Every structure is written in structure tokens, then in C-alpha cells.
Amino acid sequence: MNQTAADFLTRCFAPDETIALLLRSESPTLPTQRIVALEKALAPRYLAWLAHENRNGANVYAAANPLLTGSRKRTKESIASVRHLYIDIDTDGDTRLAALRASDAVPTPSAILSTSPGKYQVLWRVEGFDFASQESALKLLAIAFGGDSACTDCNRVLRLPGFLNRKYALAHRVTVEYPCDSVWTPADFRLDSGAVDAMLFDHAIPPRRQPGKHSNSETDWAWVSHELAHGKDAVKLTRELASRRSNKPNPLYYAQRTVDVASARLWLIEGIRIDDVITMLESRHRFELPAALCSARAREIATTAQRMIARRKIA
Known part of the structure; x- marks a missing residue:
């Protein structure tokens, strides 16, 4: 568990960078947030503490982008730079992930997290994006491939692989694969906003209701x-x-x-x-x-x- 998380953080962030970690339980308690240097988060003792909290019911998340040195909060103003684009796919996950993989509108993802059966978080390591272009790209990705439209903020947290997803009665270990090591630029994402606006993935056919009652x-x-x-x-x-x-x-x-x-x-x-x-x-x-x-x-x-x-x- 600890090595999977350490490998993921090492791939996502550079030495001496500041990162944000979040511990959140399903019970109605306040989440615990830690703003720490990457090296501290990678320390065996620190990873063991995260594992202890996870075993006791806390879900473990990491911010997708590094924070400014000296930050005390994970606000948009505290984000140092755009490190990743990402999409959270939690409906029709296998189908939508297959469509994303098959599309030449986006490059090969840097990491694909399986957060629970049929649900995924996809990340692309990027450079050359400012905050405005990142937000625009995140919205287009969510619309084009059926992702969570709320997952479009630069200070968004994503699940940390290696730990258990404690959202469900049967906990699911978050796994990760790394399809590509490339760093992508805005030119690699061929998403046209005018066309994507017509692709709001709200399914037209809902589940069947009670017999005799049709929507x-x-x-x-x-x-x-x-x-x-x-x-x-x-x-x-x-x-x-x-x-x-x-x-x-x-x-x-x-x-x-x-x-x-x-x-x-x-x-x-x-x-x-x-x-x-x-x-x-x-x-x-x-x-x-x-x-x-x-x-x-x-x-x-x-x-x-x-x-x-x-x-x-x-x-």
C-alpha cells in the first residue's frame, strides 16, 4: 500500500514541492487536511500514519496540483502551477473509459485510477497550461467523455492509489496504471468547445419506473x-x-x-x-x-x- 502511494506521488510531483493531502471519513466529521513537503509525505512514518487513518475509516486524497511554498490552505490562490488535467468518471465508467482510450481528441493518459468497480479517475501530466486554460479544458473533458462536471477546479483532490476507498460497505483498494510517461501540452488536446457543448452526457433513457408509470x-x-x-x-x-x-x-x-x-x-x-x-x-x-x-x-x-x-x- 505505502509503496503504491509513494510511487504515485513521486511521479506526480517534483522534489521540494508542497502538496496537499486530505483525510475524509464517511461519518459526519470534519475532514483533516495536511499541507506538507513532498519529502515529508514520502517518509515511511508519514505513509504509515495515512495507512492507519485509512484502516480506521478515512478516505485518502491528494491535490492534483502542487501548492505555493508556505501555503496553509488548499485554495485556488494557493495553487503554484498546473501539473495535471483530470477527469472523474463515475457513471458508465467502463464504456466511457473505452471511448476516451479510443479517441484521438486526447493523448494517452499518464495515470488511470480505478477508484471502485466501474469508476475511474484519469490524469494527464501537462505543461503550458495557465489556470484559465486548465479550467476550460477540464470542463470540455467532462462534457466530452461523461465525467463529473464538478471536477473542474485547479485545487481539486483525487483519490490516492494504494489506499482503500471506504465509501462503501465493502472497501475497494484504489489501484493505478500508468499508460504513458509523456508530458502533454495544450496542442495535444483537440477539444472544440462549440462541438462539445452539444455532447452533455446526460443519458436520455432513465431506469424503468413502476409498471404503468412512464416518464x-x-x-x-x-x-x-x-x-x-x-x-x-x-x-x-x-x-x-x-x-x-x-x-x-x-x-x-x-x-x-x-x-x-x-x-x-x-x-x-x-x-x-x-x-x-x-x-x-x-x-x-x-x-x-x-x-x-x-x-x-x-x-x-x-x-x-x-x-x-x-x-x-x-x-
Whole structure:
């Protein structure tokens, strides 16, 4: 445990840098924060103390960026520099991580933390970002790949690998892999804000409710599926659904996603290979989105439809 945490901190920070560690229990007690030099955090005695606190119920976190020397708090003003970009994926984790890995809109991650089954935190070691460009990039990453939109602050803390995630009754040890040792620059991230704005990963199809009680989204889903099965043009169907659901925060995105997932599900049921389904989805939006984002989105939607079919078979 201690060596995993030490290796992670050594990879993320330079000698003599100041870092922030946070201990937070699930019980309603005040969190404990420590602002320390990297060398102190790496000391065996200090790591043993963190392990003791973790065994007694505390979750262990580390700030993603170094702090100014002499800092006493982990405020935005105390952050010394931008060291990492990151994304917290806690919904449909395996699918969204696969889409991120397959996308050429982002470079290979520096570290991928498995924080609990199906939930991940992904980091890229970077240079050349100021705080404004980091915040913009974090928001685009969260939108494009379905991450936690709250995880976009420069003073954000992430779980420290090697320790137990004590959030659940069955504790899960946080593990880490290091796909790449490169340091990336802003030019390596090809995320277009105008295109990403249309990719708010709020799933259009919610879980089923009680028998006989259907949400508006479920009604939309049934209607769209019926119309597609009877040959309705997807573009016209998208416009009509967006017009019907003007109450949505982003009616066009909602309509596009509903129609695209329903289309992918129909194609897969008809026996079309998933690679061909992805190509068909890419073709549908190739003039609206940058190629990298279009590809990642198509893959995510196709795998979502595939999982829906698998769940129905199991049920």
C-alpha cells in the first residue's frame, strides 16, 4: 500500500514541492487536511500514519496540483502551477473509459485510477497550461467523455492509489496504471468547445419506473423507436423531438442522443456488426462534429445500445 502511494506521488510531483493531502471519513466529521513537503509525505512514518487513518475509516486524497511554498490552505490562490488535467468518471465508467482510450481528441493518459468497480479517475501530466486554460479544458473533458462536471477546479483532490476507498460497505483498494510517461501540452488536446457543448452526457433513457408509470423520456423513447422501425427519417425525427421537448436544457442534444441510441439499438437487433453501426453513426454527424469527437461519441452510443440489448436478454 505505502509503496503504491509513494510511487504515485513521486511521479506526480517534483522534489521540494508542497502538496496537499486530505483525510475524509464517511461519518459526519470534519475532514483533516495536511499541507506538507513532498519529502515529508514520502517518509515511511508519514505513509504509515495515512495507512492507519485509512484502516480506521478515512478516505485518502491528494491535490492534483502542487501548492505555493508556505501555503496553509488548499485554495485556488494557493495553487503554484498546473501539473495535471483530470477527469472523474463515475457513471458508465467502463464504456466511457473505452471511448476516451479510443479517441484521438486526447493523448494517452499518464495515470488511470480505478477508484471502485466501474469508476475511474484519469490524469494527464501537462505543461503550458495557465489556470484559465486548465479550467476550460477540464470542463470540455467532462462534457466530452461523461465525467463529473464538478471536477473542474485547479485545487481539486483525487483519490490516492494504494489506499482503500471506504465509501462503501465493502472497501475497494484504489489501484493505478500508468499508460504513458509523456508530458502533454495544450496542442495535444483537440477539444472544440462549440462541438462539445452539444455532447452533455446526460443519458436520455432513465431506469424503468413502476409498471404503468412512464416518464416523458420513456414515452419519447418508445415513440422514437416506433418511428425509426417504420422508416421515419432520423434527421426529421430529431427535429420533431427537439421541438416537442423544448423544456430540456439542451433539446437538440437530447433529441440527437435519443434518436442515435435508438437507431444503434435497431441496427444491432437487425444483425449489423457494431463496427458498422459506429461507422453509420459517424457518417450521420460527420459535418457537425470534429472527427475525433464524432468517433468517440459514435463508439460510446453503439456500446450503450449494445449493453441495453444485453440487459434485456438477461432480464
